[in-house]
Amino acid sequence: MTTTSPIETRSLNNKVALITGGASGIGRATALLFAREAAKVAIADLNPDAGQAVVQEIVNTGGHAMFERADVSRAADCQRVVERVAREFGAIHILFNNAGIIRRASVVELSEEDWDRVMAVNVKSIFLLSKEVIPVMAKLGGGSIINMASGWGLAGGARAAVYCASKGAVVLLTKAMAVDHGTQKIRVNCLCPGDTDTAMLRNEAQQLGEPSDRFLLEAAHRPLGRVGKPEEIAQAALYLASDVSSFVTGAALVVDGGGLAGSV
Numbered sequence: 001m002t003t004t005s006p007i008e009t010r011s012l013n014n015k016v017a018l019i020t021g022g023a024s025g026i027g028r029a030t031a032l033l034f035a036r037e038a039a040k041v042a043i044a045d046l047n048p049d050a051g052q053a054v055v056q057e058i059v060n061t062g063g064h065a066m067f068e069r070a071d072v073s074r075a076a077d078c079q080r081v082v083e084r085v086a087r088e089f090g091a092i093h094i095l096f097n098n099a100g101i102i103r104r105a106s107v108v109e110l111s112e113e114d115w116d117r118v119m120a121v122n123v124k125s126i127f128l129l130s131k132e133v134i135p136v137m138a139k140l141g142g143g144s145i146i147n148m149a150s151g152w153g154l155a156g157g158a159r160a161a162v163y164c165a166s167k168g169a170v171v172l173l174t175k176a177m178a179v180d181h182g183t184q185k186i187r188v189n190c191l192c193p194g195d196t197d198t199a200m201l202r203n204e205a206q207q208l209g210e211p212s213d214r215f216l217l218e219a220a221h222r223p224l225g226r227v228g229k230p231e232e233i234a235q236a237a238l239y240l241a242s243d244v245s246s247f248v249t250g251a252a253l254v255v256d257g258g259g260l261a262g263s264v
Contacts (some may be wrong), residue, residue: 012039016089018081018133019043020072020125021099022048025198026148029230030096037238041095042085044070045137064089072099073120075128092139094241095133097126098148100166102200104207107161108207115162120243122166126173134181142185146240149190150207151256159208167192171252175237180249187249194256195219196228223258246250 017034021027022043028050035058043065045051051067059064068084070077085092101121103114116248126147136144152160153167172192181188195201197216205215220226236255239245254260 010036010038011238011244012037012094015039015093015241016085016091017041017094017241018085018092018129019096019098019210020070020129021045021148022096023047023054023067023177025200026193026196026230026233026237027096027098028054029234030098032057033064033231033238034094034241035065037242038063040064040089040239041066042081042089043067044072044081045099047147072125072129073117078125078128078132082129082136092133092136093140093143094144095129095143096139096237096241098237099125100148100200102160102163102204102207104159104163104204105161106159109159110125110162114158115149118162119166120127121256122163123169123173126170130177134184134186137186138181138184143187144241144245145177145186145188146148146237147188147190149174149192149252151192151254151260152192153190153192154252154254155260174252175250182249187240187245187250189245189251189253191233191240192252192254192256193223193233193236194228194254194259196230196233198230201227207227222256223262226256226257228255242253 017039019031022031023045035041043051048069055065055067068080068081147170149170150163150167153171156164177188202212205212
């Protein structure tokens with residue numbers, strides 16, 4: 001009788017995943033989960049200390065990981081990251097365009113500089129990285145691209161004009177990419193999380209001048225009565241990254257505790 005080793009049953013065995021913004025929050029949770037599912041994980045982030053800490057955590061548990069400092073809104077940085085990952089790990093099967101920032105302001109309050117920076121990090125980076133990764137995936141016979149959108153890419157929110165604009169762009173960019181690259185067996189989907197307990201969510205409270213505790217309490221006003229955990233969003237990313245979702249492309253997967261469905 002033959003037996004199957006545990007690693008052979010893991011959903012991302014023999015896969016290489018590139019995760020932007022992987023040093024903290026949802027990106028970190030996803031990097032750790034993908035590594036547990038036997039993927040080799042490459043993290044791109046602006047924070048080298050936090051990024052290297054995630055890599056070390058993965059390596060300490062027997063996984064394979066690497067970190068590359070990068071500003072993903074810059075074409076040269078994106079090219080360098082993809083070239084290094086392909087060279088050192090030999091492939092890229094999964095791209096999680098997770099890097100993102102938020103500026104809480106109306107169009108009247110918002111500066112041109114903040115508008116440009118949010119659009120560059122949240123949208124342009126997806127274009128730049130996908131442009132580099134898609135040819136790599138095509139040579140491998142396919143892959144999965146996951147873009148980080150938001151519930152605010154499907155519905156508007158107060159004092160979040162550029163964030164909503166950027167995430168709405170991500171949703172339709174995702175659909176257009178799915179149409180263009182389906183024949184190459186490259187699936188392209190996006191996640192639309194609701195409020196999730198990360199440093200970025202707490203930073204929103206600071207930007208709005210609200211106490212963090214009250215802000216998080218208000219954010220929990222949804223049918224499940226709480227904000228999400230990074231690990232819960234990571235599980236949704238794993239679904240889209242793995243072969244379990246082999247017939248899913250062009251989708252905007254809402255993971256928000258029912259926030260868009262209604263409120264309590």
